[in-house]
Amino acid sequence: MALDSKIPQGPLADKWTKHKNDINLVNPANKRLIDVIVVGTGLAGGSAAATLAELGYNVKAFCFQDSPRRAHSIAAQGGINAAKNYQGDGDSTYRLFYDTVKGGDYRSREANVYRLAEVSANIIDQCVAQGVPFARDYGGLLDNRSFGGVLVSRTFYAKGQTGQQLLLGAYSAMNRQIGRGKIKMYNRHEMLDVVIVDGKARGIIARNLVTGEIERHSAHAVVLGTGGYGNVFFLSTNAMGSNVTAAWRAHKRGAYFANPCYTQIHPTCIPVSGDHQSKLTLMSESLRNDGRIWVPKHKKDVEAIRSGKLKPTQLAEEDRDYYLERRYPAFGNLVPRDVASRAAKERCDAGFGVNATGEAVYLDFAAAIIRYGKEKAHVKGLNENDDSLVKELGKEVVKAKYGNLFQMYEKIVDENPYETPMMIFPAVHYTMGGIWVDYNLQTTIPGLYAIGEANFSDHGSNRLGASALMQGLADGYFVLPYTIGDYLSEDIRTGAISTDSPEFEEAEKNAVENINHLINNKGTKSVDSFHRRLGKIMWNKCGMSRNEKELKEAIEEISALRKEFYKDVLVPGTADEFNEQLAKAGRVADFLELGELFAKDALLREESAGGHFREEHQTPEGEAKRRKEFQFVSAWEYKGEPKDALLHKEALVYENIEVKERSYK
Amino acid sequence: MNLTLKIWRQKNANDKGKMVDYQISDVSPDMSFLEMLDVLNNQLIEKGDSPVAFDHDCREGICGMCSLYINGEAHGPDRRVTTCQLHMRMFKDGDTIHIEPFRAKAFPIIKDLVVDRSAFDRVQHAGGFISVNTSGNTQDANSIPISKHAADKAMDAATCIGCGACVASCKNSSAMLFVSAKVSQYALLPQGQVEATDRVLNMVQQMDDEGFGNCTNTGACEVECPKGISLENIARMNREYLSASFKG
Numbered sequence: 001m002a003l004d005s006k007i008p009q010g011p012l013a014d015k016w017t018k019h020k021n022d023i024n025l026v027n028p029a030n031k032r033l034i035d036v037i038v039v040g041t042g043l044a045g046g047s048a049a050a051t052l053a054e055l056g057y058n059v060k061a062f063c064f065q066d067s068p069r070r071a072h073s074i075a076a077q078g079g080i081n082a083a084k085n086y087q088g089d090g091d092s093t094y095r096l097f098y099d100t101v102k103g104g105d106y107r108s109r110e111a112n113v114y115r116l117a118e119v120s121a122n123i124i125d126q127c128v129a130q131g132v133p134f135a136r137d138y139g140g141l142l143d144n145r146s147f148g149g150v151l152v153s154r155t156f157y158a159k160g161q162t163g164q165q166l167l168l169g170a171y172s173a174m175n176r177q178i179g180r181g182k183i184k185m186y187n188r189h190e191m192l193d194v195v196i197v198d199g200k201a202r203g204i205i206a207r208n209l210v211t212g213e214i215e216r217h218s219a220h221a222v223v224l225g226t227g228g229y230g231n232v233f234f235l236s237t238n239a240m241g242s243n244v245t246a247a248w249r250a251h252k253r254g255a256y257f258a259n260p261c262y263t264q265i266h267p268t269c270i271p272v273s274g275d276h277q278s279k280l281t282l283m284s285e286s287l288r289n290d291g292r293i294w295v296p297k298h299k300k301d302v303e304a305i306r307s308g309k310l311k312p313t314q315l316a317e318e319d320r321d322y323y324l325e326r327r328y329p330a331f332g333n334l335v336p337r338d339v340a341s342r343a344a345k346e347r348c349d350a351g352f353g354v355n356a357t358g359e360a361v362y363l364d365f366a367a368a369i370i371r372y373g374k375e376k377a378h379v380k381g382l383n384e385n386d387d388s389l390v391k392e393l394g395k396e397v398v399k400a401k402y403g404n405l406f407q408m409y410e411k412i413v414d415e416n417p418y419e420t421p422m423m424i425f426p427a428v429h430y431t432m433g434g435i436w437v438d439y440n441l442q443t444t445i446p447g448l449y450a451i452g453e454a455n456f457s458d459h460g461s462n463r464l465g466a467s468a469l470m471q472g473l474a475d476g477y478f479v480l481p482y483t484i485g486d487y488l489s490e491d492i493r494t495g496a497i498s499t500d501s502p503e504f505e506e507a508e509k510n511a512v513e514n515i516n517h518l519i520n521n522k523g524t525k526s527v528d529s530f531h532r533r534l535g536k537i538m539w540n541k542c543g544m545s546r547n548e549k550e551l552k553e554a555i556e557e558i559s560a561l562r563k564e565f566y567k568d569v570l571v572p573g574t575a576d577e578f579n580e581q582l583a584k585a586g587r588v589a590d591f592l593e594l595g596e597l598f599a600k601d602a603l604l605r606e607e608s609a610g611g612h613f614r615e616e617h618q619t620p621e622g623e624a625k626r627r628k629e630f631q632f633v634s635a636w637e638y639k640g641e642p643k644d645a646l647l648h649k650e651a652l653v654y655e656n657i658e659v660k661e662r663s664y665k
Numbered sequence: 666m667n668l669t670l671k672i673w674r675q676k677n678a679n680d681k682g683k684m685v686d687y688q689i690s691d692v693s694p695d696m697s698f699l700e701m702l703d704v705l706n707n708q709l710i711e712k713g714d715s716p717v718a719f720d721h722d723c724r725e726g727i728c729g730m731c732s733l734y735i736n737g738e739a740h741g742p743d744r745r746v747t748t749c750q751l752h753m754r755m756f757k758d759g760d761t762i763h764i765e766p767f768r769a770k771a772f773p774i775i776k777d778l779v780v781d782r783s784a785f786d787r788v789q790h791a792g793g794f795i796s797v798n799t800s801g802n803t804q805d806a807n808s809i810p811i812s813k814h815a816a817d818k819a820m821d822a823a824t825c826i827g828c829g830a831c832v833a834s835c836k837n838s839s840a841m842l843f844v845s846a847k848v849s850q851y852a853l854l855p856q857g858q859v860e861a862t863d864r865v866l867n868m869v870q871q872m873d874d875e876g877f878g879n880c881t882n883t884g885a886c887e888v889e890c891p892k893g894i895s896l897e898n899i900a901r902m903n904r905e906y907l908s909a910s911f912k913g
Contacts, residue, residue: 047799050799051799054798054799065722065728065730066720066730066781066782066783067782067783067785067786067827068786069729069786069827070722070723070728070729070730071728072722072723072728074723074727074728074729075723075725075727075728084806086807119801122801122802124806125801125802125803125804125805125806126797126799126800126801126803127806128803128806128856129795129797129803129804129856130794130795130797130856131795131819131850131851131854131856131857133816133817133819133820133823133850133854134806134816135816135820136810136811136812136813136816137813138813139810140810140811140812140813140816141807141810142806142807158820158823159820159824161727161824164727164824164826165820165823168823171789172789172793172794172795173794173799175786175789175790175793175794176790176794176796178786178790179790179791185786187783187786210775237725239722239723239724239728240721240722240723240724241722273695274693274695274696276693276695276696276700276701276703276704277700278697278699278700278703278724279724279725281724281725282725407745408725408726408750411726411743411746411750411752412697412750412752414695414752414754477799477801478799478801481799524711526707526710526711528703528707529707570710570711572709572710572713572714572715572716573715577676577677577776578677578718578775578776578779580716580718581710581716
């Protein structure tokens, strides 16, 4: 099947408005006759479910957690971008569009990104109306901060818990519709398959995670807002339950999977402490507004710090290497995430890492504490030269801005970041790749939609900070509710979809067989042991830098590990009870397939772009080197084994932005 | 460290359940509490035993999914943290640790340490929202200035993660802290005023219907709350409730 992105004709700035005027609508009475399934209740799924229900559709929403409020969007810390230009610093829709396309290293779809920038301002209005308590200044207006890769302040925030507040906003909108009976909520349910009837997505097979029951659910359309697949690396900042299963099973039913190798490795996470580690914790990018990143300039100081003979605070200013400020004077500590992560890896690989494992750099707030302290002392008319007073006042300001992050750091690491610099290292955080969708967010399966992190479209090969929340809510509140109507307008006479069809029968049988296989296998190794080994392969060979030889090895190793998994995995308990190991086994089985496709995609892409860095393709200064012949989206069609996946290319055309070398110097 | 764990095991909602002893060795002080349970579970699985079921997801203290009553305290002995952020450095070699589920009539046990907290969701369905449709043309976000003080107070209330520690810690199993956090958030914001009367009456009604107990101002909830939600919110909800009752 040829890929048709269905981008509307006309000038960039008019496309979305024109498209909304051209597409079909469903009248309010007919909406009551139409059912929509939404899987996942994060920012994308939650906002979509609420909005579709407000419009009048009958929504069934599913999440694997015990409540829709737990979805992992809740953990997003720093903020949400919007082109409001409240700061009067030259922001505009075009500038947000430009920053996002450039930040994505010219690997995203122009029309989608422009639409995202266009609706960004509506999101802030909508959320304030819902009662989301964004940070405000003393005049009572909304406050902003800066994020990486941009030269304006357009990020709205609610302390270090912006994702939480936005998700609780979407959750409250859902609650209103659940209360009205327009959303039927299925907690602790996991989607196991999408059911295709006459070429259209008409329902799902889900497992009740409490009773183990396999259920059939039908609808006129299915929406996946199931998040990213960063947990293929085992260690990531994702929640323990975050998984690729819904997306992967849809892929197996015909949805193309796009750019699986585009992964975001976030520069500021708490370093790994030992083999027992189950997940990694992010320290928000907002910290780079005020924190300065450095390592010692000299190896002898590195040694002294590692052996505990020297404290970082004792090292003189001239003996420190603020390497981001040195290499990228224009953006300094606020370069995009891919650039900051690679720069940290470069210093650590060169032997300047500051902890025992050599895999950590400093994020230092001492300068900010002094700067804020002096400002505060001046405002209060106190002595600006009293060092201890200035420090105390400065700490108060930093605490008000980042208090919860500092507390989190202290609880995990057992060090006080107000007194000594934080230690940080890059970790897997987000996946730009995902299910291929057209301009309407429809996958290659008619009636199946993918929104939020689950799709691929807006961030190219690197996502800018504070843009994931923007995209999730844009898709769910403002894009999908329009575009899905166009598709559903053909279904006003269809009537309810029966679950007593051979297609539902087949899908359910398939799901049951998979589960029985896992539970009856009675091997010798735990599910987690396989997941850990997969994660090691992914991190070592498909991580921050990749090369042909190791990618080929990864493909072989993952394929062998998958065979071993099916032969030797041990899943305790039974299929008809609350069985977390069984749920996890199904997820790991899917990661073992996705991982191989991931490596295959990385091998194909013989260029460096954003988060995808091929060692063979770099400039003499070690920066990523794009290649014109790879200006396309790779969309993979399932053909059995991951190695047999068939490549389809969607050419990326840039008519409104000049494709340049991406520089933050 | 070597530890003795006394863990509540209960096959399902109908099972009677009991405390079972486990020994665990080589626990690192840098492990989180849940990572320690991961190690135990791996040992149980490899021995062919059934692993201990417990709820968890984000493991960074924000999703509110983890719970556990550890040595008689919700989320264990540390302050202002959830169980997933509790680290083993809070314990000593040779300690015996009691691990139980959050217990309350309104939180029936599903299995082992996993409880059903959907009563919290239903309280939110009754009024934990502002009735504004998604339109894309609500008024500009800056058209109503909100004092920083009020916005910050609303934010403090809104940081509730809905874990249920307040209910588990309360001798009456009261959900007043949880419910009042949402009522307060909206009561402090101009956007929340229009529906203030119905909201507090409906949410309190639902709270009572779910079988949560009454508040007797002991304040255990505030002490054990991992997010430091203040008792002030309960006072504010009582004021809101009183004035709503007069308005009828």
